[in-house]
Amino acid sequence: MPLEFEFERPILELEKRLRDLQSLSEEGHIDLSREINAIASKIEAMKIDIFKNLEPWQVAQIARHPQRPNTLDYINILCGDTFVEIHGDREFHDDPAIVSGFGIIEGRAVALIGHQKGHDTNENLFRNFGMPQPEGFRKAQRLLRLAEKFKKPIIAFIDTPGAFPGIGAEERGQCEAIAHNIMLMARIKVPVLCFVIGEGGSGGALAIGVGDRVFMLENSVYSVISPEGCAAILWKDASKAKDAAKAMRIVSSDLMSLGVIDGILREPIGGAHHDYEFAATSVRETISTHLPVLQAMTQNDLLERRYKKFRSMGKFKISPEIEDA
Amino acid sequence: MGWLSKLTGSKKTEIPSDLWNKCPKCNEILIKKDLAKNLHLCPKCDFHLRMPVWDRIAMLTDNNSFVELDNQMESSDPLNFLDTMPYTERIQKSICATDTFDAITCGEATLDGHRILLGVMNFEFMGGSMGSVVGEKVTRLMELAYEKKIPVVIVSSSGGARMQEGILSLMQMAKTSQTIARLAEVSVPYISILTDPTTGGVSASFAMLGDINMAEPGSLIGFAGPRVIEQTIRQKLPDGFQRSEFLLQHGILDLVIHRRQMKSILSKILKLLN
Ligand SMILES: [Zn+2]
Numbered sequence: 001m002p003l004e005f006e007f008e009r010p011i012l013e014l015e016k017r018l019r020d021l022q023s024l025s026e027e028g029h030i031d032l033s034r035e036i037n038a039i040a041s042k043i044e045a046m047k048i049d050i051f052k053n054l055e056p057w058q059v060a061q062i063a064r065h066p067q068r069p070n071t072l073d074y075i076n077i078l079c080g081d082t083f084v085e086i087h088g089d090r091e092f093h094d095d096p097a098i099v100s101g102f103g104i105i106e107g108r109a110v111a112l113i114g115h116q117k118g119h120d121t122n123e124n125l126f127r128n129f130g131m132p133q134p135e136g137f138r139k140a141q142r143l144l145r146l147a148e149k150f151k152k153p154i155i156a157f158i159d160t161p162g163a164f165p166g167i168g169a170e171e172r173g174q175c176e177a178i179a180h181n182i183m184l185m186a187r188i189k190v191p192v193l194c195f196v197i198g199e200g201g202s203g204g205a206l207a208i209g210v211g212d213r214v215f216m217l218e219n220s221v222y223s224v225i226s227p228e229g230c231a232a233i234l235w236k237d238a239s240k241a242k243d244a245a246k247a248m249r250i251v252s253s254d255l256m257s258l259g260v261i262d263g264i265l266r267e268p269i270g271g272a273h274h275d276y277e278f279a280a281t282s283v284r285e286t287i288s289t290h291l292p293v294l295q296a297m298t299q300n301d302l303l304e305r306r307y308k309k310f311r312s313m314g315k316f317k318i319s320p321e322i323e324d325a
Numbered sequence: 326m327g328w329l330s331k332l333t334g335s336k337k338t339e340i341p342s343d344l345w346n347k348c349p350k351c352n353e354i355l356i357k358k359d360l361a362k363n364l365h366l367c368p369k370c371d372f373h374l375r376m377p378v379w380d381r382i383a384m385l386t387d388n389n390s391f392v393e394l395d396n397q398m399e400s401s402d403p404l405n406f407l408d409t410m411p412y413t414e415r416i417q418k419s420i421c422a423t424d425t426f427d428a429i430t431c432g433e434a435t436l437d438g439h440r441i442l443l444g445v446m447n448f449e450f451m452g453g454s455m456g457s458v459v460g461e462k463v464t465r466l467m468e469l470a471y472e473k474k475i476p477v478v479i480v481s482s483s484g485g486a487r488m489q490e491g492i493l494s495l496m497q498m499a500k501t502s503q504t505i506a507r508l509a510e511v512s513v514p515y516i517s518i519l520t521d522p523t524t525g526g527v528s529a530s531f532a533m534l535g536d537i538n539m540a541e542p543g544s545l546i547g548f549a550g551p552r553v554i555e556q557t558i559r560q561k562l563p564d565g566f567q568r569s570e571f572l573l574q575h576g577i578l579d580l581v582i583h584r585r586q587m588k589s590i591l592s593k594i595l596k597l598l599n
Binding site: 163164165166167169170171172173174175176178179180182183184186187202203206207209210222223224225229230233234235236243244247248249250254255258260306307310311313314315316317318319320 | 397398399400401403404406407408409426456457458460461464486487488489490491492493494495496497498499500502503504505506507510524525526528529530531532533534546547548549553554557558560562563566567571572575576577
């Protein structure tokens, strides 16, 4: 694991001691099994203690871990060689920050869309760190329409810091592209399952995030603006990102209690980057559970329920003391 | 006299500072009460200043035809949000300062005799930001339009989603956009008017989803704010970048219309589409 977090340090230190003891015991032919077992169980207890009590800002760090499984990692595990990638918006460009295509999961042909981050600098430069241009969103629109035409359910993977803020992006209508995606997805006549697998950053995330069911991986985050961006605007100090992360309620349990998502998917302890298969299995099982339910619904029922789901989001009050003039 | 007359060397500006404004474009001193009579246009350079909600409603609707809807809806601080000030306090301040409960005023009215449902956003209320109240009011307006088959006009002015309501603000983009999709299914026109500034979560949802999207001249319209873009690409932005005329040229907007012509063009479009 190339990147280690400050909050993991006590675990890493114990693990090192464990390795030292193990080699000492092997080389010296002495029985240290009692000490070794004690440390091993201490490590397990400490892992549970640390990873069950992470601060929102720490979860955001895990969500952005460079080795965290990305969209193509999930697609490769779930679809294997059945996946066929569909490139380009047929208007301007192929945006590598969004991947789309068709594949088979558990015997079902599905359409797949996702933001694509890289695992290293080169990959990230190519993928623009998962920040789409308008043509990326328009590529997704093409796929949504194809999925509808051929009656294939849609699986969306959300993992972006946000839509790219650049000159070309604005010239080509970034805001229109996102708005159009959201509107199209809200009424698409096939089931849509969304998975926030890492970073759900703002409108660029929601652009492929309007689904009949929306799930978050345990250590993913989803927010209206990045904690850094929020801190810079409201606290006038980007270093207050920790406070902003907490105040905005960006972790999966928050979104569950706010009624924005339908479920939280388990990850291996320490984060999905420790075990891709584990994380992919969570996704596969969720698809297998929910897709048949959605596919059994009539088209009207599906659309009406999706409408009501997003219709009910938001909290407000009607102030009683003011009467109509 | 004070520093102002020294600065301008002009006698006619010897008036209390709360009664005048400066034109952001040509620096002309503008007397507020004259401005209101001139539709908040600079008499010297024609710059479109931000227009107060009720002046906008008066300009676009027939005399006394506007009946406000949902005027008692107020934010309930769903996250108990606290930054350098509690969100509830920011809300109360904005309510006192603007005499409205949130960043959009909605109602039913006639425009040259055409029945319309009208929403006008108020940038003075927390930067026109969209939280649950704006989302719900836009949604109700669209749903009423769907039921009664009345065209909708929304005048936007917003910095984007309201951070203090977190993810719920983001979800208002989905909530409002889906009602527009549904309205489109029954062929009721929705005309979006973008004014200075319209960015972020509002431009990336209902403001860009009109059957006709038009803007006032010189309005800042875009997804990302210019400062964010400059910081990201470390490059100076070209002149006129993200202004209405720039968007028109790039094919993103349908029309750029002078404020004085706004009502008559709306009337024409309503007649043509309805
Ligand atoms: Zn001027």
